[in-house]
Amino acid sequence: MMSRPLRIEFEGAWYHVMNRGTGRKTIFFTDEQRNYFLSLLGDVSFRFGAEIHAYCLMSNHYHLMIRTPEGNLQRIMRHINGVYTQYFNRTQKKDGALFRGRYKAIVVDADAYWIHLSRYIHLNPLDAKLVKQISQYRWSSYPAFIGKVKGPDWLIQTDILGGRGTKNQRARYKAFVEAGVDNELKKFYSKKGLSLILGDKDFQSRVLAGMEESIDVPDIRKHQSRKSITEIVAVVASYYQVPPNTLYEVVRGRNVSHPGRAMAMFLAQEQGGHTLSAIASAFKLKSYASASSSIRNLRQRLVGSKKLRKDLKQLLLALA
Numbered sequence: 001m002m003s004r005p006l007r008i009e010f011e012g013a014w015y016h017v018m019n020r021g022t023g024r025k026t027i028f029f030t031d032e033q034r035n036y037f038l039s040l041l042g043d044v045s046f047r048f049g050a051e052i053h054a055y056c057l058m059s060n061h062y063h064l065m066i067r068t069p070e071g072n073l074q075r076i077m078r079h080i081n082g083v084y085t086q087y088f089n090r091t092q093k094k095d096g097a098l099f100r101g102r103y104k105a106i107v108v109d110a111d112a113y114w115i116h117l118s119r120y121i122h123l124n125p126l127d128a129k130l131v132k133q134i135s136q137y138r139w140s141s142y143p144a145f146i147g148k149v150k151g152p153d154w155l156i157q158t159d160i161l162g163g164r165g166t167k168n169q170r171a172r173y174k175a176f177v178e179a180g181v182d183n184e185l186k187k188f189y190s191k192k193g194l195s196l197i198l199g200d201k202d203f204q205s206r207v208l209a210g211m212e213e214s215i216d217v218p219d220i221r222k223h224q225s226r227k228s229i230t231e232i233v234a235v236v237a238s239y240y241q242v243p244p245n246t247l248y249e250v251v252r253g254r255n256v257s258h259p260g261r262a263m264a265m266f267l268a269q270e271q272g273g274h275t276l277s278a279i280a281s282a283f284k285l286k287s288y289a290s291a292s293s294s295i296r297n298l299r300q301r302l303v304g305s306k307k308l309r310k311d312l313k314q315l316l317l318a319l320a
Contacts, residue, residue, distance in 0.1 A: 008105075008107050009068070011071040012069055012071070013068050014065070014066070014107070015064075015066050015068070016117055016121070016198065017065075017066055017077065017104070019061060019100075019103040019104065021099060021100065023100065028057055028059055028139075030091075036087055038057075040079070041080070041152075044079055047079070047299065048070065048076050049068075050067075051156050052064065052065070052155055053066070053114070053155075053156050053160060054122065054140075055121070055140060056121050058139075065117055065118060067110070077103050081099055085099070107199075107207055109200065109203040112203075115163035119176060120185050122140055122145070125137040125139075125140065134178070145161065145173055145174075146174045227272045229272060229274055233247050233248065235318050236263055236264040236315060237264075239314065240259070246260075247260050247264050248261075248283055248284060263308075263312070265279050265295050266299065266312075267315060267319065276289075
Protein backbone atom coordinates (compact mmCIF):
# COMPACT_ATOMS: atom_id res chain seq x y z
CA MET A 1 0.00 0.00 0.00
CA MET A 2 1.41 3.38 -1.02
CA SER A 3 1.79 5.99 1.71
CA ARG A 4 0.05 9.31 1.41
CA PRO A 5 2.30 12.07 0.07
CA LEU A 6 3.04 14.78 2.60
CA ARG A 7 1.35 18.15 2.28
CA ILE A 8 3.22 21.24 3.41
CA GLU A 9 0.88 24.07 4.40
CA PHE A 10 1.56 27.49 5.85
CA GLU A 11 0.12 30.97 5.48
CA GLY A 12 1.38 32.79 2.41
CA ALA A 13 2.77 29.66 0.71
CA TRP A 14 3.11 29.57 -3.09
CA TYR A 15 2.42 26.31 -4.91
CA HIS A 16 2.61 24.69 -8.30
CA VAL A 17 -0.37 22.31 -8.23
CA MET A 18 -0.88 19.57 -10.81
CA ASN A 19 -3.36 16.75 -11.25
CA ARG A 20 -3.90 14.22 -14.02
CA GLY A 21 -6.80 12.03 -15.07
CA THR A 22 -6.69 8.44 -13.85
CA GLY A 23 -4.89 6.31 -16.42
CA ARG A 24 -4.07 9.56 -18.26
CA LYS A 25 -7.70 9.72 -19.38
CA THR A 26 -9.23 12.94 -20.65
CA ILE A 27 -10.66 15.24 -17.97
CA PHE A 28 -11.80 18.05 -20.31
CA PHE A 29 -13.91 17.05 -23.32
CA THR A 30 -15.86 20.26 -23.88
CA ASP A 31 -15.49 24.02 -23.54
CA GLU A 32 -18.36 23.92 -21.05
CA GLN A 33 -16.33 21.61 -18.81
CA ARG A 34 -13.27 23.85 -19.08
CA ASN A 35 -15.32 26.93 -18.26
CA TYR A 36 -16.87 25.15 -15.29
CA PHE A 37 -13.42 24.27 -13.96
CA LEU A 38 -12.37 27.91 -14.32
CA SER A 39 -15.49 28.98 -12.44
CA LEU A 40 -14.31 26.81 -9.54
CA LEU A 41 -11.05 28.77 -9.45
CA GLY A 42 -13.13 31.91 -9.04
CA ASP A 43 -15.17 30.17 -6.38
CA VAL A 44 -12.16 29.24 -4.22
CA SER A 45 -10.75 32.74 -4.53
CA PHE A 46 -13.94 34.04 -2.84
CA ARG A 47 -14.66 31.19 -0.47
CA PHE A 48 -11.17 30.34 0.74
CA GLY A 49 -9.08 33.39 -0.10
CA ALA A 50 -7.03 31.52 -2.72
CA GLU A 51 -4.88 33.65 -5.02
CA ILE A 52 -4.71 32.25 -8.56
CA HIS A 53 -1.61 33.59 -10.33
CA ALA A 54 -1.48 31.33 -13.41
CA TYR A 55 -3.28 28.31 -14.88
CA CYS A 56 -3.24 25.98 -17.86
CA LEU A 57 -5.85 23.34 -18.69
CA MET A 58 -4.66 20.49 -20.89
CA SER A 59 -6.80 17.60 -22.12
CA ASN A 60 -5.88 15.13 -19.37
CA HIS A 61 -4.30 17.32 -16.68
CA TYR A 62 -4.05 20.85 -15.34
CA HIS A 63 -1.46 23.21 -13.85
CA LEU A 64 -2.18 25.92 -11.28
CA MET A 65 0.02 28.51 -9.61
CA ILE A 66 -1.64 29.31 -6.28
CA ARG A 67 -0.79 31.36 -3.22
CA THR A 68 -2.63 30.59 0.04
CA PRO A 69 -2.73 33.58 2.44
CA GLU A 70 -4.69 31.42 4.90
CA GLY A 71 -2.55 28.26 4.60
CA ASN A 72 -5.50 26.14 3.45
CA LEU A 73 -4.43 24.40 0.23
CA GLN A 74 -6.04 21.08 1.16
CA ARG A 75 -9.46 22.66 1.54
CA ILE A 76 -9.06 24.58 -1.71
CA MET A 77 -8.09 21.48 -3.68
CA ARG A 78 -10.76 19.28 -2.10
CA HIS A 79 -13.31 21.76 -3.36
CA ILE A 80 -11.87 22.07 -6.87
CA ASN A 81 -11.27 18.35 -7.48
CA GLY A 82 -14.35 17.10 -5.66
CA VAL A 83 -16.89 19.47 -7.21
CA TYR A 84 -15.39 19.15 -10.68
CA THR A 85 -15.45 15.34 -10.49
CA GLN A 86 -19.15 15.43 -9.62
CA TYR A 87 -19.84 17.81 -12.51
CA PHE A 88 -17.74 15.77 -14.96
CA ASN A 89 -19.44 12.49 -14.05
CA ARG A 90 -22.85 14.11 -14.39
CA THR A 91 -22.12 15.63 -17.80
CA GLN A 92 -20.37 12.50 -19.13
CA LYS A 93 -22.86 10.09 -17.50
CA LYS A 94 -20.07 8.30 -15.64
CA ASP A 95 -19.19 7.59 -12.03
CA GLY A 96 -16.13 6.86 -9.96
CA ALA A 97 -12.78 8.59 -9.57
CA LEU A 98 -11.73 11.09 -12.23
CA PHE A 99 -8.21 11.95 -11.10
CA ARG A 100 -5.38 9.43 -10.69
CA GLY A 101 -4.97 10.23 -7.01
CA ARG A 102 -4.24 13.13 -4.74
CA TYR A 103 -3.02 16.26 -6.47
CA LYS A 104 0.71 17.03 -6.56
CA ALA A 105 1.65 20.28 -4.83
CA ILE A 106 5.16 21.74 -4.95
CA VAL A 107 6.00 24.56 -2.54
CA VAL A 108 7.75 27.31 -4.49
CA ASP A 109 10.29 29.93 -3.46
CA ALA A 110 8.32 32.72 -5.10
CA ASP A 111 11.04 35.35 -4.80
CA ALA A 112 13.32 33.28 -7.01
CA TYR A 113 10.95 31.25 -9.18
CA TRP A 114 7.45 32.72 -9.55
CA ILE A 115 7.98 34.29 -12.98
CA HIS A 116 9.96 31.28 -14.22
CA LEU A 117 7.27 28.89 -13.01
CA SER A 118 4.56 30.91 -14.77
CA ARG A 119 6.54 30.55 -18.00
CA TYR A 120 6.82 26.78 -17.47
CA ILE A 121 3.05 26.53 -16.95
CA HIS A 122 2.16 28.73 -19.92
CA LEU A 123 4.45 26.83 -22.33
CA ASN A 124 2.74 23.46 -21.78
CA PRO A 125 0.47 23.63 -24.87
CA LEU A 126 3.43 24.54 -27.07
CA ASP A 127 5.55 21.70 -25.69
CA ALA A 128 2.65 19.33 -26.36
CA LYS A 129 2.45 20.68 -29.95
CA LEU A 130 -1.21 21.68 -29.52
CA VAL A 131 -0.55 25.09 -31.09
CA LYS A 132 2.17 26.69 -33.18
CA GLN A 133 2.01 29.95 -31.23
CA ILE A 134 1.45 29.94 -27.50
CA SER A 135 -0.90 32.93 -27.69
CA GLN A 136 -3.34 30.80 -29.74
CA TYR A 137 -4.13 28.54 -26.79
CA ARG A 138 -7.37 29.66 -25.13
CA TRP A 139 -7.28 27.61 -21.96
CA SER A 140 -4.39 29.14 -20.11
CA SER A 141 -3.87 32.49 -18.42
CA TYR A 142 -1.19 33.47 -20.96
CA PRO A 143 -3.49 35.37 -23.40
CA ALA A 144 -4.60 37.54 -20.46
CA PHE A 145 -1.01 38.23 -19.41
CA ILE A 146 -0.04 39.51 -22.85
CA GLY A 147 -3.23 41.58 -23.18
CA LYS A 148 -4.84 39.50 -25.93
CA VAL A 149 -7.98 38.92 -23.83
CA LYS A 150 -9.39 40.32 -20.61
CA GLY A 151 -8.55 37.95 -17.80
CA PRO A 152 -11.10 36.80 -15.20
CA ASP A 153 -11.48 39.06 -12.17
CA TRP A 154 -9.97 36.44 -9.87
CA LEU A 155 -6.74 36.06 -11.88
CA ILE A 156 -3.92 38.00 -10.19
CA GLN A 157 -1.49 39.32 -12.80
CA THR A 158 0.31 42.12 -10.97
CA ASP A 159 2.94 39.98 -9.23
CA ILE A 160 4.12 38.15 -12.34
CA LEU A 161 3.98 41.19 -14.61
CA GLY A 162 5.77 43.20 -11.93
CA GLY A 163 8.71 40.86 -12.36
CA ARG A 164 9.26 42.42 -15.79
CA GLY A 165 9.64 45.97 -14.50
CA THR A 166 7.23 48.90 -14.54
CA LYS A 167 7.11 49.74 -18.28
CA ASN A 168 5.80 47.66 -21.21
CA GLN A 169 5.16 44.79 -18.81
CA ARG A 170 2.99 42.69 -21.11
CA ALA A 171 5.31 42.96 -24.09
CA ARG A 172 8.32 42.19 -21.93
CA TYR A 173 6.57 39.22 -20.34
CA LYS A 174 5.67 37.90 -23.81
CA ALA A 175 9.32 38.09 -24.86
CA PHE A 176 10.36 36.37 -21.62
CA VAL A 177 7.95 33.45 -22.12
CA GLU A 178 8.81 32.99 -25.78
CA ALA A 179 12.50 32.70 -24.84
CA GLY A 180 11.69 29.25 -23.43
CA VAL A 181 12.03 27.41 -20.13
CA ASP A 182 15.41 27.74 -18.42
CA ASN A 183 17.60 24.67 -17.88
CA GLU A 184 17.25 24.72 -14.09
CA LEU A 185 13.48 24.21 -14.22
CA LYS A 186 13.80 21.62 -16.99
CA LYS A 187 16.18 19.65 -14.79
CA PHE A 188 13.91 19.98 -11.74
CA TYR A 189 10.77 18.73 -13.53
CA SER A 190 12.55 15.97 -15.45
CA LYS A 191 13.43 14.07 -12.27
CA LYS A 192 11.43 10.91 -11.60
CA GLY A 193 11.12 11.52 -7.87
CA LEU A 194 9.85 15.09 -8.02
CA SER A 195 10.75 17.15 -4.95
CA LEU A 196 8.07 18.72 -2.77
CA ILE A 197 9.99 22.00 -2.70
CA LEU A 198 11.25 24.22 -5.53
CA GLY A 199 13.97 26.41 -4.05
CA ASP A 200 17.56 26.49 -2.90
CA LYS A 201 18.87 24.70 0.20
CA ASP A 202 18.23 27.67 2.48
CA PHE A 203 14.59 27.86 1.37
CA GLN A 204 14.15 24.11 1.77
CA SER A 205 15.59 24.30 5.29
CA ARG A 206 13.25 27.11 6.29
CA VAL A 207 10.22 25.23 4.99
CA LEU A 208 11.21 21.91 6.53
CA ALA A 209 11.92 23.56 9.89
CA GLY A 210 8.17 24.02 10.37
CA MET A 211 7.09 20.88 8.58
CA GLU A 212 5.81 18.91 11.59
CA GLU A 213 3.12 21.51 12.26
CA SER A 214 2.24 22.10 8.61
CA ILE A 215 1.79 18.72 6.96
CA ASP A 216 -1.50 16.85 7.05
CA VAL A 217 -0.28 13.78 8.93
CA PRO A 218 -2.51 13.10 10.69
CA ASP A 219 -5.31 15.04 9.05
CA ILE A 220 -6.87 16.71 12.10
CA ARG A 221 -9.94 17.84 10.17
CA LYS A 222 -11.16 14.24 9.82
CA HIS A 223 -11.42 13.98 13.60
CA GLN A 224 -13.30 17.24 14.17
CA SER A 225 -16.95 16.93 15.04
CA ARG A 226 -19.56 18.82 13.01
CA LYS A 227 -21.46 21.53 14.87
CA SER A 228 -25.24 21.51 14.80
CA ILE A 229 -27.08 24.59 13.57
CA THR A 230 -28.28 25.16 17.13
CA GLU A 231 -24.71 25.14 18.44
CA ILE A 232 -23.55 27.51 15.69
CA VAL A 233 -26.40 29.94 16.34
CA ALA A 234 -25.64 29.91 20.07
CA VAL A 235 -21.98 30.84 19.46
CA VAL A 236 -22.88 33.57 16.95
CA ALA A 237 -25.56 35.00 19.23
CA SER A 238 -23.14 35.09 22.16
CA TYR A 239 -20.51 36.85 20.04
CA TYR A 240 -22.95 39.53 18.88
CA GLN A 241 -24.60 39.68 22.33
CA VAL A 242 -28.15 39.03 21.14
CA PRO A 243 -30.71 36.34 22.06
CA PRO A 244 -30.39 33.26 19.78
CA ASN A 245 -34.04 33.48 18.68
CA THR A 246 -33.38 36.85 16.99
CA LEU A 247 -31.10 35.10 14.49
CA TYR A 248 -33.76 32.60 13.51
CA GLU A 249 -36.49 35.13 12.81
CA VAL A 250 -37.17 36.66 9.39
CA VAL A 251 -37.34 40.45 9.66
CA ARG A 252 -39.07 42.23 6.80
CA GLY A 253 -37.58 45.32 5.20
CA ARG A 254 -34.26 46.20 3.62
CA ASN A 255 -31.12 46.16 5.81
CA VAL A 256 -33.01 45.50 9.03
CA SER A 257 -31.91 41.92 9.66
CA HIS A 258 -29.16 41.37 12.24
CA PRO A 259 -25.72 40.74 10.66
CA GLY A 260 -25.31 37.66 12.82
CA ARG A 261 -28.18 35.93 11.00
CA ALA A 262 -26.34 35.76 7.66
CA MET A 263 -23.11 34.89 9.47
CA ALA A 264 -24.83 31.98 11.22
CA MET A 265 -26.13 30.67 7.88
CA PHE A 266 -22.68 31.01 6.35
CA LEU A 267 -21.06 29.09 9.21
CA ALA A 268 -23.78 26.45 9.13
CA GLN A 269 -22.75 25.64 5.57
CA GLU A 270 -18.99 26.22 5.78
CA GLN A 271 -18.21 24.92 9.26
CA GLY A 272 -21.17 22.69 9.97
CA GLY A 273 -21.50 21.13 6.52
CA HIS A 274 -25.30 21.52 6.57
CA THR A 275 -27.33 21.49 3.37
CA LEU A 276 -29.03 24.60 2.05
CA SER A 277 -32.41 22.94 2.59
CA ALA A 278 -31.64 22.32 6.27
CA ILE A 279 -30.39 25.90 6.68
CA ALA A 280 -33.50 27.31 4.99
CA SER A 281 -35.75 25.26 7.28
CA ALA A 282 -33.89 26.28 10.46
CA PHE A 283 -33.91 29.98 9.57
CA LYS A 284 -37.55 29.95 8.40
CA LEU A 285 -36.83 30.76 4.75
CA LYS A 286 -39.16 29.82 1.90
CA SER A 287 -36.57 27.86 -0.09
CA TYR A 288 -32.95 26.76 -0.23
CA ALA A 289 -32.42 29.43 -2.92
CA SER A 290 -33.04 32.13 -0.29
CA ALA A 291 -30.43 30.55 1.98
CA SER A 292 -27.98 30.36 -0.92
CA SER A 293 -28.57 34.05 -1.70
CA SER A 294 -27.95 35.12 1.91
CA ILE A 295 -24.73 33.11 2.13
CA ARG A 296 -23.50 34.36 -1.25
CA ASN A 297 -24.20 37.98 -0.27
CA LEU A 298 -22.24 37.59 2.97
CA ARG A 299 -19.32 36.00 1.11
CA GLN A 300 -19.19 38.99 -1.22
CA ARG A 301 -19.35 41.42 1.72
CA LEU A 302 -16.47 39.62 3.41
CA VAL A 303 -14.18 40.64 0.55
CA GLY A 304 -14.61 44.35 1.26
CA SER A 305 -15.16 44.42 5.03
CA LYS A 306 -12.29 44.06 7.51
CA LYS A 307 -14.82 44.14 10.34
CA LEU A 308 -16.73 41.15 8.96
CA ARG A 309 -13.51 39.21 8.33
CA LYS A 310 -12.44 39.89 11.92
CA ASP A 311 -15.85 38.69 13.18
CA LEU A 312 -15.55 35.53 11.08
CA LYS A 313 -12.06 34.77 12.38
CA GLN A 314 -13.18 35.13 16.02
CA LEU A 315 -16.26 32.98 15.44
CA LEU A 316 -14.22 30.23 13.77
CA LEU A 317 -11.90 30.21 16.78
CA ALA A 318 -14.89 30.01 19.12
CA LEU A 319 -16.30 27.05 17.16
CA ALA A 320 -12.98 25.17 16.92
